[in-house]
Amino acid sequence: MKVRTTVLCLPVADLHKTLDFYRGTFGLCDAQIDGGMVALEIPNLSLFLMTKGSYESYTKKANRDALMPGSSAPAVISCAVETKEDVDQALRKAEVCGGASAGPAAIDPESGGYIGYVTDPDGHLWELVCPYQK
Numbered sequence: 001m002k003v004r005t006t007v008l009c010l011p012v013a014d015l016h017k018t019l020d021f022y023r024g025t026f027g028l029c030d031a032q033i034d035g036g037m038v039a040l041e042i043p044n045l046s047l048f049l050m051t052k053g054s055y056e057s058y059t060k061k062a063n064r065d066a067l068m069p070g071s072s073a074p075a076v077i078s079c080a081v082e083t084k085e086d087v088d089q090a091l092r093k094a095e096v097c098g099g100a101s102a103g104p105a106a107i108d109p110e111s112g113g114y115i116g117y118v119t120d121p122d123g124h125l126w127e128l129v130c131p132y133q134k
Contacts, residue, residue, distance in 0.1 A: 011055040024097030094118035
């Protein structure tokens with residue numbers, strides 16, 4: 001099997017809050033609401049942030065109930081960025097754009113990377129990493 005692309009579908013409660021968060025925090029200014037979802041094209045990943053109805057259209061085909069986000073989501077989306085400043089800027093912007101930061105970023109003693117964590121308005125957790133640089 002040869003994988004052509006990867007799509008991650010996540011349920012959200014409010015598309016407008018979600019759109020504002022991703023535009024403001026990650027600078028994804030081209031993002032729009034279309035057909036019950038916000039589709040984000042990130043290098044090597046298509047991220048579909050979907051209303052319950054849109055998300056259920058996928059889960060019902062697999063004979064599963066749609067599990068909606070609560071206080072925390074069961075996945076971590078890890079994203080490598082170019083600079084420590086990118087990490088710090090996203091942490092600051094997340095709070096202003098309807099999300100939250102888990103506190104200041106720090107050097108991870110195991111990997112040596114500079115890492116910070118933000119959550120979107122639905123509690124989806126993002127790990128933002130500036131890999132170790134000499």
